[in-house]
Amino acid sequence: xxxxxxxxxxxxxxxxxxxxxxxxxxxxxxxxxxxxxxxxxxxxxxxxxxxxxxxxxxxxxxxxxxxxxxxxxxxxxxxxxxxxxxxxxxxxxxxxxxxxxxxxxxxxxxxxxxxxxxxxxxxxxxxxxxxxxxxxxxxxxxxxxxxxxxxxxxxxxxxxxxxxxxxxxxxxxxxxxxxxxxxxxxxxxxxxxxxxxxxxxxxxxxxxxxxxxxxxxxxxxxxxxxxxxxxxxxxxxxxxxxxxxxxxxxxxxxxxxxxxxxxxxxxxxxxxxxxxxxxxxxxx
Amino acid sequence: xxxxxxxxxxxxxxxxxxxxxxxxxxxxxxxxxxxxxxxxxxxxxxxxxxxxxxxxxxxxxxxxxxxxxxxxxxxxxxxxxxxxxxxxxxxxxxxxxxxxxxxxxxxxxxxxxxxxxxxx
Numbered sequence: 067x068x069x070x071x072x073x074x075x076x077x078x079x080x081x082x083x084x085x086x087x088x089x090x091x092x093x094x095x096x097x098x099x100x101x102x103x104x105x106x107x108x109x110x111x112x113x114x115x116x117x118x119x120x121x122x123x124x125x126x127x128x129x130x131x132x133x134x135x136x137x138x139x140x141x142x143x144x145x146x147x148x149x150x151x152x153x154x155x156x157x158x159x160x161x162x163x164x165x166x167x168x169x170x171x172x173x174x175x176x177x178x179x180x181x182x183x184x185x186x187x188x189x190x191x192x193x194x195x196x197x198x199x200x201x202x203x204x205x206x207x208x209x210x211x212x213x214x215x216x217x218x219x220x221x222x223x224x225x226x227x228x229x230x231x232x233x234x235x236x237x238x239x240x241x242x243x244x245x246x247x248x249x250x251x252x253x254x255x256x257x258x259x260x261x262x263x264x265x266x267x268x269x270x271x272x273x274x275x276x277x278x279x280x281x282x283x284x285x286x287x288x289x290x291x292x293x294x295x296x297x298x299x300x301x302x303x304x305x306x307x308x309x310x311x312x313x314x315x316x317x318x319x320x321x322x323x324x325x326x327x328x329x330x331x332x333x334x335x336x337x338x339x340x341x342x343x344x345x346x347x348x349x350x
Numbered sequence: 351x352x353x354x355x356x357x358x359x360x361x362x363x364x365x366x367x368x369x370x371x372x373x374x375x376x377x378x379x380x381x382x383x384x385x386x387x388x389x390x391x392x393x394x395x396x397x398x399x400x401x402x403x404x405x406x407x408x409x410x411x412x413x414x415x416x417x418x419x420x421x422x423x424x425x426x427x428x429x430x431x432x433x434x435x436x437x438x439x440x441x442x443x444x445x446x447x448x449x450x451x452x453x454x455x456x457x458x459x460x461x462x463x464x465x466x467x468x469x470x
Contacts, residue, residue, distance in 0.1 A: 298459070
């Protein structure tokens, strides 16, 4: 990519105020947006403009990789992340850069009108430069959105595996959602750790919230139960719904050696019995 | 350390594994334990592996073998204090130690040994 000529640069710098004004007008022209105030937009455009000029004077645009372009890359990444958080979509974010194209081109056009060859060349350079900047913005935008999604997934994983203490020596794990290998691993680890921490003898795994049970899920359950047994505690599986019971039988799954109960109450009753505790109703 | 101590408490034997097991150590323990069971005609063996936090397939097998040995020599064996990571590893290795009784800690294990062996 060719660099802008000194003359063009001066032209741009000379018309700074007009370009900025038109750019801001373009940005605002897309309708008043209550996600970002006019003042903020103003600051952002001015900050960008300052960095943009600095970088242009210092270096050839290339592919934005040079150290001179570092501040502007950083600025665009921050801007994208900020806009992603505020709920802008990718094209709205990219418009920030692309709406600079027209004001910039117009000024250059006006200044270089007498040399068609040079004008074409310089316009092309400006266009390419802004494209690269725009693409970088979109890329950064996408990345920050992906970060948000990944964080949410992790949070969901954490949220979906609460181990609750149901009684002295009895832990319960209400499972909600589909069981895959990764979740089973997390669930198993947190449950086993809680068993060690609390010294509980019985762990109840409640699968009422598990929509379907297939061979893989059954295998995961078996693994968890075996691990619990190896630690020296007992496991009870509760919340086996009629459909799930049917699926298990139809698939011919072997759940032998696993105590299953229809609901959590039955499981708790069994757990209390095993730990030698009795709950009695008080006469009033 | 080239030997794991085996302590005698009445008619019970207590094995506490406090170092990382390597293969030779496990084999020596296996020999020593069978020896001691025979000499003392112990009624129960309690193996505490709470300090063991890394196992490989060999040590996993060894734990399984040692517990089985105890049972065959008519000393009921209880494995206590397995760490979560170890339990997960053993399960992933496909070792479910069927028939081996387990307990959360030494105290519970002792209680289990006092009771006559019931089918779990």
